[in-house]
Amino acid sequence: MNNVTQLISKYRQAPWRHQRQWIGLFLLVIVLVAMVAGIYLNVTAGASVAGREIQILKDDIIENQRFNHDLETHLAELTSIKSMHTQAEDLGFEPIRPEDITYVIVEGYIPPPPIDLSTNAALPAAPLIKTEYTQSLFDWAAQAFILSTARSGEQP
Amino acid sequence: MNTPHAWRYLSVQIFLVLLATAVIGQIIRIQSSEEAKAILDNTSQYSGEYRSYFPARGRIYDRSGYLLAGNRTAYEVGIDIRTVHEAGNANNIALAASMYLGLDYADALDEIQNPDSGLLYLVLASAVDSDIAENLMNLQELAASQPSSESLTGLHFQPTLQRSYPENDLAANILGFVTGDHRGYFGIEEKYNSVLSGVPVLVWIPSDPNRVNEWPEIPAGSDLILTIDREIQAMTEEILDDAMDTYGAESGTIVVMNPQTGEILAMATTLRMDPDNLDSYEDLFPEQTPYNWAISHPYEPGSVMKIYIMAAALDAGVVLPSTTFNDTGSITIGGATFRNWNGGAWGIQDMTGCLQHSLNVCLAWVATQLGVDNMYSYLQDFGFGHQTGVDLAWESPGRLKLPGDEDWHISDLATNSFGQGVTVTPLQMVMAASAIANEGQMVYPHMVYAVVQNGQQRNTETQIVGNPISARTAQTLSEMLVYSLENETSLALVPGYRLAGKTGTAQIPTEYGIYDPNVTNTSFIGWGPVDDPQFMVYVWIEEPSASIWGSEVAAPVFQQVVERLVVLMHIPPDYIRLQAANRGP
Numbered sequence: 148m149n150n151v152t153q154l155i156s157k158y159r160q161a162p163w164r165h166q167r168q169w170i171g172l173f174l175l176v177i178v179l180v181a182m183v184a185g186i187y188l189n190v191t192a193g194a195s196v197a198g199r200e201i202q203i204l205k206d207d208i209i210e211n212q213r214f215n216h217d218l219e220t221h222l223a224e225l226t227s228i229k230s231m232h233t234q235a236e237d238l239g240f241e242p243i244r245p246e247d248i249t250y251v252i253v254e255g256y257i258p259p260p261p262i263d264l265s266t267n268a269a270l271p272a273a274p275l276i277k278t279e280y281t282q283s284l285f286d287w288a289a290q291a292f293i294l295s296t297a298r299s300g301e302q303p
Numbered sequence: 304m305n306t307p308h309a310w311r312y313l314s315v316q317i318f319l320v321l322l323a324t325a326v327i328g329q330i331i332r333i334q335s336s337e338e339a340k341a342i343l344d345n346t347s348q349y350s351g352e353y354r355s356y357f358p359a360r361g362r363i364y365d366r367s368g369y370l371l372a373g374n375r376t377a378y379e380v381g382i383d384i385r386t387v388h389e390a391g392n393a394n395n396i397a398l399a400a401s402m403y404l405g406l407d408y409a410d411a412l413d414e415i416q417n418p419d420s421g422l423l424y425l426v427l428a429s430a431v432d433s434d435i436a437e438n439l440m441n442l443q444e445l446a447a448s449q450p451s452s453e454s455l456t457g458l459h460f461q462p463t464l465q466r467s468y469p470e471n472d473l474a475a476n477i478l479g480f481v482t483g484d485h486r487g488y489f490g491i492e493e494k495y496n497s498v499l500s501g502v503p504v505l506v507w508i509p510s511d512p513n514r515v516n517e518w519p520e521i522p523a524g525s526d527l528i529l530t531i532d533r534e535i536q537a538m539t540e541e542i543l544d545d546a547m548d549t550y551g552a553e554s555g556t557i558v559v560m561n562p563q564t565g566e567i568l569a570m571a572t573t574l575r576m577d578p579d580n581l582d583s584y585e586d587l588f589p590e591q592t593p594y595n596w597a598i599s600h601p602y603e604p605g606s607v608m609k610i611y612i613m614a615a616a617l618d619a620g621v622v623l624p625s626t627t628f629n630d631t632g633s634i635t636i637g638g639a640t641f642r643n644w645n646g647g648a649w650g651i652q653d654m655t656g657c658l659q660h661s662l663n664v665c666l667a668w669v670a671t672q673l674g675v676d677n678m679y680s681y682l683q684d685f686g687f688g689h690q691t692g693v694d695l696a697w698e699s700p701g702r703l704k705l706p707g708d709e710d711w712h713i714s715d716l717a718t719n720s721f722g723q724g725v726t727v728t729p730l731q732m733v734m735a736a737s738a739i740a741n742e743g744q745m746v747y748p749h750m751v752y753a754v755v756q757n758g759q760q761r762n763t764e765t766q767i768v769g770n771p772i773s774a775r776t777a778q779t780l781s782e783m784l785v786y787s788l789e790n791e792t793s794l795a796l797v798p799g800y801r802l803a804g805k806t807g808t809a810q811i812p813t814e815y816g817i818y819d820p821n822v823t824n825t826s827f828i829g830w831g832p833v834d835d836p837q838f839m840v841y842v843w844i845e846e847p848s849a850s851i852w853g854s855e856v857a858a859p860v861f862q863q864v865v866e867r868l869v870v871l872m873h874i875p876p877d878y879i880r881l882q883a884a885n886r887g888p
Contacts, residue, residue: 191513198512205518216359216374216464217433223370223469228537245799245866250875252883262368262528262752265760 194280351509357485358501359464361524363478365533366566366752370469372478372492372578377465378436380404381426384418386457395446395455396427403439404428430465430483466492472575474536476595477529477750479696480578489594491527491750493696498754499524525756530566530749530763534871535559539571539864546860547573551848556597557864558729562737562830562839564765565746567693568872570730572596598693601701601726602843605809605853606644606661607826608722610784611735612670613658615681618776621672624654624783634664637714641667641721644808659787661806667717675706675716682719684771685735686745692768693730693748701727722809723818733841735771736828739781740803740836742774785833795829795858797865799876804829804861806853811846822846827857831865832877840864 158165224230282290333339363372380400387393397412404427411427418425443455466481479490485503487496501524508518539557546555559569572595576587593599616622632648633640643649643663649656657665670678682688688703703725704711718724730748738745747766754761772780784803788795795804807826810818825847830839842857842864850856874880 195512198515201515202512202518205515210462212359213376213462213464217376219362219370220373220375220467220469223373226369227470228369228473228533229471232537242867243870245797245870245876248870248875250879252879252886254886261762262364262366263760264364264368264526264528264753264755266758 197280350511351507353505354508355503355505356519356521357463357503358521359523360466360481360485361495361499361501361526361755363491363499364526364528365474365531365536366529366568367532368528369533371474371529371531371533373467373469374464375467376433376462377429378431378433379426379429379461379463380431380436380439381424381459381461382415383457383459384415384423384425387415390454390456392454392456395453396458399439399442399455399458400427403435403442404431424459430463433462436460466578468578470533471579472577473533473540474531474570475575475578476572476597477531477536477570477695478578479594480576480581480584482581489697490695491529494694495527495751499527501525522757525754527751528753528755528760530561530568530752531570532568532871535569535868536571538867538871539569540575542860542863542867543571543573546844546856549849550844550856552844552856553846554596555845555860556729556841556843557860558597558733558841559864559868560733560737560748560839560841562733562740562746562836565734565737565748566752567730567748567750568838570595570597593699594697595695596843597729598691598695598698599728601699601728602824602845603723603725603809603811604727604732604826604843605722605807605824606663607732607805607807607828607853608725608727609658609661609666609720610739610780610805610828611682611685611687612666612673612678612720613654613783614685614739614772614776614780615678616669616673617654617779618681618772619673619677621674621677622654622669624779627651627653628657628665628668630657630662630664632664634667634717636667636671636717637712639714639717641717655783655786658783658805659791661721663717663721666720670716670720675713678716678719679703679705681771682725684769685738686731686768687725687727687735691728691730691734691748694750698730699728701725701731722807729841729843732826732828733839734768736830736839736841738769738771739777739784740830740833740839741777743770743772743777744774745769745771781833788829791854794854795827795861797831797862797869799878800831800865800869800874801833801877802829802831802865803833804858806858808851808853821851823851823853825851825853825856827853827861829861829865832874832880834877835880837872837874838865838868840868 279287359374362370362374365371382396387396393412393415397406397408397415400406400411401408406427414425414427439458440460443458446453446455465483468475468478468480477490479488479492479494481487481492485500487493487499492499501522504519504521506519509515539559543555543557546552554573555571556573557569557571558567560567574587574592574594574596576583588594613622617624629651630643630649632646633642635641641663644661649660649662649665652660652662652665654665654669656662657669673681682703683705688700688705690698690700692698704715704719715724734745734748737748744767747768749763749766751763753763781803784805785801788802788804795806796802805828807824807828809824809826810820811822811824813819823846825844827842828839830836840861842860844856844860847856868874875883
């Protein structure tokens with residue numbers, strides 16, 4: 148009891164101790180807020196840079212697609228039927244006449260297949276933006292928990 | 304606070320609280336003021352922009368994968384009006400626009416200096432060729448390094464994709480064209496406009512990089528593979544152009560189709576424009592001249608029509624190939640008298656002879672044997688009077704007058720039997736004849752072999768649109784046409800190949816409704832090899848001056864086409880083909 152009385156007495160004699168506690172607590176809050184703000188700023192700045200890069204890449208894709216169209220059309224002009232006929236004539240070729248053709252029966256000949264311009268482009272594309280940039284902290288924690296649970300259940 | 308100076312601390316505290324309150328109050332006042340709202344509104348236009356996205360237009364290929372219609376970069380050239388006014392370089396820009404873009408200097412200067420109120424961006428020219436635009440860009444760059452009075456600041460270049468046709472006017476009547484507003488006109492471009500163009504959209508593109516995921520994905524238009532073979536198309540166009548000179552004709556059309564599948568291999572017409580040069584359209588096609596005569600310009604076909612009348616009569620059982628008719632040189636139906644093409648009497652003829660000599664009197668008699676109901680029912684089953692449904696824009700149905708129509712008369716039974724008084728398109732004739740070549744099955748003529756969308760190719764299936772006659776009738780008539788061709792129209796024959804065919808010569812009605820005997824439409828339809836038809840060729844030469852007869856004009860053109868067609872299609876002469884078939888697989 149004496150100790151308590153002494154402590155109260157000391158605080159009455161030196162109130163700055165109490166105030167210093169409050170100041171310390173206030174500074175702690177300030178530091179925590181600054182840390183969170185700093186991290187947020189860092190993440191946001193990183194996301195902005197990534198977003199800007201995506202914008203540039205998208206513009207590049209559009210430009211490349213345009214360039215590809217130009218090249219394809221130019222190639223088609225170079226190999227157009229008039230151009231090919233002119234080149235053939237310049238090289239001394241002339242159109243064949245039916246009476247000039249000798250037909251040979253080739254056993255097992257397989258005629259060329261019909262044209263097929265299909266590609267594998269229909270495969271589902273990978274997500275453009277990684278989930279790390281879009282999921283919330285809670286989503287990330289839940290996903291990590293599910294993954295760790297699933298791994299612990301796997302056979303060694 | 305029981306210190307002597309407590310009131311000082313209290314005063315400072317109150318002062319600071321009041322100051323903080325005033326600052327916060329001022330912040331709120333500024334944020335919610337009218338000025339702040341105006342600033343927010345003004346700055347919002349810089350948070351992004353609306354952009355019109357025209358997906359790359361789908362390409363068009365021929366059946367071998369050669370590009371017939373592609374895309375190339377062109378530029379929209381415009382100015383930022385505020386920047387130009389601030390820089391005071393309207394003169395420079397107007398001068399550059401007149402030199403490089405072909406604009407009138409005074410008009411351009413007036414537009415730049417006196418734009419519509421509220422206009423921020425002015426388009427000077429669209430679809431500018433990339434070479435011209437690049438020259439202008441270089442000039443702008445050069446001017447930027449010069450004294451400011453020469454600058455071209457404020458001039459903007461927006462690249463876009465424009466249609467381009469690397470084969471120039473090849474198959475132009477089939478393809479159609481695309482205008483600067485990305486819309487297709489005529490042919491494939493119009494018929495498949497929505498498929499080729501994709502879905503143009505106007506979207507808001509945020510400048511904020513954190514909102515990049517809001518950028519839309521715009522799918523490109525689908526590609527088309529046509530049934531056309533560019534080699535065959537070029538060959539038919541070349542032969543047709545030569546025929547115009549040789550026979551002094553007004554116009555011409557050649558259609559080549561596979562009668563078993565309905566795939567159109569070539570469709571040549573004499574009126575063709577370079578679709579890259581849209582300025583020539585009005586000169587070439589004045590006053591709504593049809594763009595593709597093979598589908599849009601019906602005409603009276605003449606004696607080619609006789610094969611359908613004979614097919615109907617054979618199928619209905621009213622005549623047999625051996626049925627005889629005594630041709631006295633004329634026949635009267637409905638009060639009108641009809642004569643043969645040479646005015647002569649051909650005596651007793653069987654049905655093959657009637658076709659071989661193309662006797663109007665005989666076919667008119669066959670029509671009477673067939674009867675009104677039967678004849679028009681068969682002609683409708685053959686598709687006359689209706690569109691074929693071909694996948695090209697602006698197809699005409701032609702005109703088949705029917706009993707009950709105001710202008711139909713019983714004498715039409717006779718005139719229609721030899722192809723007068725009825726209008727058809729070349730493609731209708733080909734589709735109808737496919738039933739004869741293809742054992743009674745009439746195929747749907749089509750231009751698109753496949754659609755390629757998102758990397759997936761979907762091929763067009765062969766469609767049978769009707770069975771107007773039986774397989775037996777078709778075989779019988781084919782044999783009759785082979786015989787009549789081999790014994791009459793030698794100019795159409797191709798050595799080594801067994802072909803079926805029929806000529807046609809039709810007088811053309813004048814503006815007074817009277818037929819002019821000296822002005823004709825000459826036609827020929829034929830197909831082969833008869834035992835396994837791979838091609839059907841229709842030739843129409845309009846108003847030839849060298850001769851008025853189909854047998855002397857259209858038949859030789861058919862022969863020229865087939866002679867080169869069998870080479871391009873790798874069809875050996877019949878004896879080799881049958882020899883190979885007999886060996887088996």
